[in-house]
Amino acid sequence: MYIEELPSPCYVLYEERLRRNLELIKSVKDRAGVEIILAFKAFAFWKAFPIVRQYINCSTASSLNEALLAVEEMGSKAHTFAPIYTESEFQYIAACSSHITFNSISQYEKFKSRTTGISCGLRVNPEFSVVETDLYNPCVPGSRLGVTADKLQNGLPDGIEGLHVHCLCESSASDTAALLDAVEQKFGRFLPQLKWLNLGGGHLMTRQGYDVELLINSLKAFKERHPNLTIILEPGSAFAWQTGDLVATVEDIVENGGIKTAMLNVSFACHMPDCLEMPYKPSIVGATDPVEGKPTYRMGGNSCLSGDYVGSWSFDKPLKVGDRVVFEDMIHYTTVKTTMFNGVTHPSMGIVRSDGTFELKRKFSYQDYKGRMS
Numbered sequence: 001m002y003i004e005e006l007p008s009p010c011y012v013l014y015e016e017r018l019r020r021n022l023e024l025i026k027s028v029k030d031r032a033g034v035e036i037i038l039a040f041k042a043f044a045f046w047k048a049f050p051i052v053r054q055y056i057n058c059s060t061a062s063s064l065n066e067a068l069l070a071v072e073e074m075g076s077k078a079h080t081f082a083p084i085y086t087e088s089e090f091q092y093i094a095a096c097s098s099h100i101t102f103n104s105i106s107q108y109e110k111f112k113s114r115t116t117g118i119s120c121g122l123r124v125n126p127e128f129s130v131v132e133t134d135l136y137n138p139c140v141p142g143s144r145l146g147v148t149a150d151k152l153q154n155g156l157p158d159g160i161e162g163l164h165v166h167c168l169c170e171s172s173a174s175d176t177a178a179l180l181d182a183v184e185q186k187f188g189r190f191l192p193q194l195k196w197l198n199l200g201g202g203h204l205m206t207r208q209g210y211d212v213e214l215l216i217n218s219l220k221a222f223k224e225r226h227p228n229l230t231i232i233l234e235p236g237s238a239f240a241w242q243t244g245d246l247v248a249t250v251e252d253i254v255e256n257g258g259i260k261t262a263m264l265n266v267s268f269a270c271h272m273p274d275c276l277e278m279p280y281k282p283s284i285v286g287a288t289d290p291v292e293g294k295p296t297y298r299m300g301g302n303s304c305l306s307g308d309y310v311g312s313w314s315f316d317k318p319l320k321v322g323d324r325v326v327f328e329d330m331i332h333y334t335t336v337k338t339t340m341f342n343g344v345t346h347p348s349m350g351i352v353r354s355d356g357t358f359e360l361k362r363k364f365s366y367q368d369y370k371g372r373m374s
Helices: 015-032 046-052 065-074 087-095 105-114 173-194 213-227 365-374
Strands: 008-012 057-061 079-081 097-102 117-124 158-164 196-198 232-235 244-256 259-264 296-301 309-315 324-326 348-352 357-360
Touching: 008 015, 015 046, 015 213, 046 065, 046 348, 057 065, 065 079, 065 087, 087 097, 087 105, 097 105, 097 158, 097 196, 105 117, 117 196, 158 173, 173 213, 213 232, 259 309
Parallel strands: 008 348, 057 079, 079 097, 097 117, 117 158, 158 196, 196 232, 259 296
Antiparallel strands: 008 244, 244 259, 244 324, 296 309, 348 357
């Protein structure tokens, strides 16, 4: 499959890469004796779920829409956590959930009478994190997420069967080991009376160089100390890590103040928001960091936001209108965080199958944009 043959703009998922990640994730699940479930917040491309279900059959939801997706497209009820639940939605969330985690004791007390047949948990904050960017740090001082140990001096509320922690973001196996230690230190006295412990997401086990053996050994050792607990991990990025790209096209090249900008038919603000939020500079196929003497360009998005650009990259030869620019690793989080700001053309979505054939799964239209405003 040649890049020039793919539609543009388009998110392109590669089946072989996805299966490679799924095989590793299932291996960790089986060898460590834990449950690993898919977090829709990072990967909700449900037309790829028939592949996912061959390896992993459960998912985690953080809203009513995600809980409905779990039932309809994963074929199983969700492990649900949301910062708040509302009266108008809770009965529907409950109908779609096998587990529900509450962010506060007051929310649990409000809804617990409506959780018959559901395993209820409490999100706790071990006041531990290795995440450096506050925007992505659930345990930043003053966090609104999770109950701290000092609020549980009188014990857990009756009916709570599990604890949920989420402190990591694209983190290492040693970070997971440190998180397990922090949970024992802060909440160890509660563990013998519980049925499960959900370690949340951020376990980037499919990243090259990740110490999978350390992760497995840490989880097994924890389970030996707490044999009553089912351990649950809910990574999102790990499922779709480096499984696909965003294919774009150079539509114009402008120069101002000695800076050349390749104007693309995609937007960082709309289609790659983490690049501006984190921020981070993505990799481009065939491009490098700036090299003196080589053609160098900033990449400009097609929205009217002044800051809709990232740069700079050097290429072996000058870019020209019509050239394809392929941003790597643009499936996890990117595809679920897109917007239709400015009404700019939304990238299509497709899958390159193992035999090299391309299947276009979704092409967006004016009706999709108009529907958001109705």
